[in-house]
Amino acid sequence: MMIVMADFMDLLSNSVFISVISALFLVLSLLYYIIYDQQKNHHGKKKYHPTGATLLDVLINYNTAHHFLTDLAAKYKTYRIAIPFQRQVFTSDPANVEYILKTNFKNYGKGKHFSDIMKDLLGDGIFAVDGDQWREQRKMTSHVLSSKVLKDYSNEIFRKNTLKLRNILLEAANTNQIVDMNDLLMKATMDSLFKVAFGVDLDNMSNSTEESARFTRAFDDANTLIIRRLVDITWKIKKFLNIGSEAVLTRNMKLIDEFVYKVIQIKIQQTHSLKDELSLKKKNDILSTVIENKQDPKYLRDIILNYVLAGKDPIAIAMVWFIYLLCKHPDIQEKVAEDIKKATHMEEEITNNISNFDARVTEAALEKMQYLQAALSETIRLYPPLPLDAKTCFSDDVLPDGYNVRKGDSVLYLPYAMGKMKFIWGDDALEFKPERWLDENGCFHPESPYKFTAFQGGPRICLGREFAYRQLKTFSALLIGCFNFKLSDEKCVRTYRISINLHIDGPLHICVSNRFMLHKP
Secondary structure, eight states: OOHHHHHHHHHHHOHHHHHHHHHHHHHHHHHHHHHHHHHHTSSTOBBBOEEEEEEHHHHHGGHHHHHHHHHHHHHSHHHHETTTTEEEEEOOOHHHHIIIIEEEEEEOHHHHHHHHHHHHHTTTSSOOOHHHHHHHHHHHHHHHTTTTTHHHHHHHHHHHHHHHHHHHHHHHHHHEEEHHHHHHHHHHHHHHHHHHHHOOOHHHHHHOHOOOOOHHHHHHHHHHHHHHGGGGTTTHHHHTTTTHHHHHHHHHHHHHHHHHHHHHHHHHHHHHHTTHHHHHOOOHHHHHHHHHHHOHHHHHHHHHHHHHHHTTTHHHHHHHHHHHHHHHHHHHHHHHHHHHHTTTTTTOOOOHHHHHHHHHOOOHHHHOOOHHHHHHHHHHHHHHHOEEEEEEEEEEEEEEEEEEOTTTOEEEEOOHHHHTOOOOOOOOTTSSGGGBBBTTTSSOOOOOTTGGGGGGOGGOOOTTTTHHHHHHHHHHHHHHHTTTEEETTTOOOOOOOOOOOBSSSSEEEEEEESOOOOOOO
């Protein structure tokens, strides 16, 4: 059966004692459902969202959970899922999303339930905390990301690693080799992130060390294991007993922490030994800037892992789905290529020269690529890197749709489902249609962040949004401007795997061919 049920059976088989506990759990679950329904029906004039599913439904559909939640969203817009000892509300209603993210922002935060779930991986980082801790880290992140030094440095690093990736693709094109774009893009973004954020050269694309490869695998596995806690009501028991999925998570976290604390120690030593020289220089990487103000290793560890979660996966995931969709829609791939060509004035070239092309992929040229931006936004609409986001209600409230939520309720909004709702996007909501983002003059126009929720909205709106788009456009221009991409198996249909972020499930095997004659520089 699927992974979560396998974990549950694994728990049952560990001992008679655990079997007895689990049997009691099932009895308590039945009592919970009865009491919960009675409470809903005897709460005076208050009304609560309909129950769309139970925990059993979720477990049965776990490996396709986002499809399952999307089907429920199409039926109810906002609904509850009955999970023992939890009260969960799922919404795809833009009015409700705006209310919890902006209008009544102070009443909705991460809360203890979700902080506990995420703590092993994210600690007290920005994505797992509320209040003063969140405000302090957001202020610091805003200051760092707005730095022109960081912007210029990050552009240089992302461009450098994109060109490394392009050389790999060039070799593949010249030798008719099939490449795994999922693996290559993950490595490229990891290399870029660690250099920009921490000043560390992983060089995964060229010759990854076993140490960095172990860290990457452990981090990806931890993402998958952590998210299962949302539906695994036994996870605290398994963690206490160190069995099943929690034992695996513990091993992964040991590898992750060893790697990260080593990076921190090296960076602190460098800061101390080069203090005078560094004070005379502009610091490029984020960690060097943070260490100036705070050198507590645990604090720095949490900062690093939250940046890895925000900076590695979303950009790589968006690019992987983008390449996949362009392969499925070759007419749109050609429109994107033409947009890049036009913005860089390459259609004026008699002999297409790669050096000329690279020189013309400037900030100004990227700004002109309106169709490219539309196609990227359309990809993120259909395949948002963060498919669901959770908040906790801090006091009894009424949502704009007229239904009540209670103190302690988990309220989750669903970017993946919202991107497929016909009542939000029209009857063609399931189509890959970049034109929906363009006005009559062919200029890109953004949508409300409460309709297009991939970057959140209100006070918690993603600080790295412009940073992400800039890197996505750089990747796209330098790759799609030079290569045509085709699936090695054109009938292949790819789906996601369940994790914090919306990773494609498995490799993405691609054939690449030159758009014009390229030679290694």
